[in-house]
Amino acid sequence: MPRSAAPVPVGLLGVILTVGGSPALASPDAADWSEAVIEPLERAAAAFSTGLRERLARMGAAGLDLDLLWSTLAAAGWPPAKLLAGIVAVVAAGLAAHWATARALGAATRRRDTSIVRAAVSAVAALGVGLVVAYLVAGEAEAARRTFRTWAFVIPLAALASTLIGATIVAASPAARRKRLAPLANGLAAAVAWALGGIAVLRTLAAWGAGSGLQDLVGTAFVALPTAGLMITAYAGSRRPLAATLAGPRPRSRRRRFLARRWPAIAVGIVVVTVVVLQVATTLGRPLPSLATLVTLILALMWPHVDGLIVVWAERGFRAETVSAASVAARRTTRLALAALIGAALAAMWGAPAASGLGIQLGTLVRVTLGITAVALATAYLWNLVGVASDRLLSEERAAQGGHHADEEADPAPHTRLGTILPLVVGASKAGLATLAVLSILLAVGINVWPLVTGLSVFGLAIGFGSQSLVKDVVSGLFFLADDAFRLGEYIETVGAKGRVEKISIRSVSLRHPRGALATIPYGQIGKVQNYSCDWVIEKLAFRVAFDTDVDKVRKIFKQIGQDIADNPDLKPDILETFKSQGIASVDEGTLVIRGKFKARAGHQFAIRKATLAAVQQAFQTNGISAIARPIVTYAPQNQDK
Structure with missing residues (x-):
């Protein structure tokens, strides 16, 4: 089988x-x-x-669709020439109204900050005149009314988009780059105007019952591809000035520099992907709404520019002493508010129809989204407020320390007590804000977080009982910081290590040895602390001279050297007591050991010591004083012969 x-x-x-x-x-x-x-x-x-x-x-079969369209127009009493004349009349009326209104407002005020308001008023005037002309020329035909109303929106929207693009890209850029960025703004404005005109053409075809083949051909060959070509050409010709502008003022973060260098390529990729997605959706029989797609594309392309404007605005407020920390925090929070606004616009255009299709209640979705957004904005504002206040305090500290001279070989000046404790307080505050934000968002979503909070509390209590050494380290660190035993940048010595305080955490301190080794010591194991950078230091210098040297002459030389160094404007702020002689310290092997000393701010004695030694050497040579090297004692072998 x-x-x-x-x-x-x-x-x-x-x-x-x-x-x-x-x-x-x-x-x-x-x-x-x-x-x-x-x-x-x-x-x-x-x-x-x-x-x-x-x-x-x-x-x-687009040719057959076109013939059918001509027949439909003729049957409705709107031959192509008449329809085209009506469209031209509506567009020309809107254009004339926009130009006249802008000219009248421009003659009334010349302030630059009113350009957007002037553009909005001109757009409203153009829209009103266009709609009136559309009503007059349309007659009784409903298709003609829809056609002319559609074309009445083209001029206002194109003019308003052109003004916003120019204000975002060109007007807000540094003066040196405005001329180089003008082609980008003009190219994007031309692309948007072409796209709006193409959308109007497509809606005109749909209003008069044109075939899908003709609409598809026009939308692809005469709208989507030319619009994408104009945008890609605009970005390709303005890569360098655009990257420099998006990077923002110095100092620039590494992430922003990375995004700025690659944004032209990213923007071209966004345009290409948008066109591809449009074509794929049309091929699968699910065409995307053209106007929503254009708005989404504009929001995606303009977002970095608007974000850069907000960054510059916030940084300008941070540097201005007249702007309060609360205002600067609000400016920085505007970045998140902008992202939330763009997200809301995209959700309204795309998310709402998708949610309705999936059977999700829009009221519930909006309520939850608003709750999450409110929590995120409040947390961002408090986060920025803490950051702005701490940054300003630290900036004032660095400015105060930057006025003092620092030698190349000298270590950086220690931080103040505020500069030492403030980073820990800021870190703890931000961690608390982030935790509260996460819990609040979970509550807004509808998740009961109290069992989670209770579980974490029990878990933390268990860790506290099981990790006594950790608790000892944390508590000891709090007392060390409260006693102001050491600060960032100070040179200290503990039981197990010594070096400059490089990092302070909640559990340990890191010391950088002069030879480069980094020691991390838990607070519970520090023991006794000797601080060599606290307040002031006395530097003592010893010089060995001949026995017959005039000691009184050396005293006068040292006094003059101390006065000369004190008159040095670079060293004077760090000198607490000038260099002077202490007389004969000892007599060693027939030579005199004469000692001098000076008192200086801790950590700033190295430059003064270097200048003092150089001045003493020069003065000894000028006055004929000989410095004697330490005698070398040799022992002759004993004679073993008896």
Whole structure:
């Protein structure tokens, strides 16, 4: 009896199984993979292939659609010439109204900050005049009314978009780059105007019942591709000035520099992806709304420019002493508010229809979204307020320390007590804000967080009892900081290590040894602390001279050297007591050891010491005083002969 033939695998999976011939590929896991991934992909490819063939066939019949459109227009009493004349009349009326209003407002005021308001008023005037002319020329035909009303919006929207793009890209840029960025703004404005005109053409065709093939051909060949070409050309010709502008003023963060250098390529990619998605959706029979797509594209392209404006605005307020920390925090929070506004616009255009299709109640979705947004904005404002206040305090500290001279070989000046404790307080505050924000968002979503809070409390209590050394370190650190035992930048010595305080955390302190080694010591193991950078330091210098040296002359020389160094404007702020002689310290091997000393601010004695030694050497040479080296004592071998 012949065996039954095995079923032949179909599609991409069948090719893999046939070519591979491996039993592992025919396992149940392979069948699950086929059902979950391969088969949906094959169905999507088949649907795309079918849709592309049908779409090309419809485009091929665009000539017949055009003939049918002419017949429809003639039957309705609107031949093409008459319809075109009406469109020209509406557009010309709107253009004239816009130009006249802008000119009148421009003559009344010349202030630059009114340009956007002037553009908005001119757009409203153009829209009103355009709608009036559209009503007058449309007659009784409903299709003509829809057509002319559509074209009445083209001039106002194009003019307003051009003004906003120019204000965002050119007017807000540094004066040196405005001329180089003008082609980008003009190119994007031209692309938006072309797209708006194309959308009006498509709606005109739809209003008069044009065939889908003609609409598809016009939308692809005369709207989407030219608009994308204008935008890509504009970005390609302004790569360098655009990157320099988006990077913002110095100092620039690494993330912003990275985004600025790559934004022209990212923008071109966004345009290309938008066109591809439009074509794929049309091919699959689910065309995207053209106006919503254009608005989304403009928001995506303009977002970095508006964000850069907010960054410059906030930084200007931070540097101005007259602007309060609360105002600066509000300016910085505007960045998140802008992102929330863009997200709300995109959700209204795309999310609402999708939610309705999925059966989600829009009221509930809006309420939850508003709650999350309110929590995020409040947290961002408090976060920025803490950051602005701490940054201003630290900036004042750095400015106060920057006025003092620092030698190349000297270590950086220690921080103040505020500069040491403030970063820890800021970090703890921001961590608390982030925790509260997460819990509030979970509550807004509808999740009961109290069992989670209780569990975390019990868990933290268990850690506290089980980690006594950790608790000891944290508590000891709090007392060390409260006693002001050391600060960032100070040189200290503990029981186990010594070095300059480089980092202070909630549990340990990190000391950088002069040779470069970094020691991290928990607070509980520090023990006694010797601080060599606290307040002031006395530097003592010893000089060995001949026994017959005039000590009184040396005293006068040292006094003059101290006065000369004190008159040095770079060293004077760090000198607490001038260099002077202490007389003969000792007599060693027939030489005199004369000692001098000075008192200086801790950490700033090195430059003074260097200048003092150089001045003493020069003075000894000028006055004939000889410095004697330390005698070397040698012992002669004893004679062993008796």
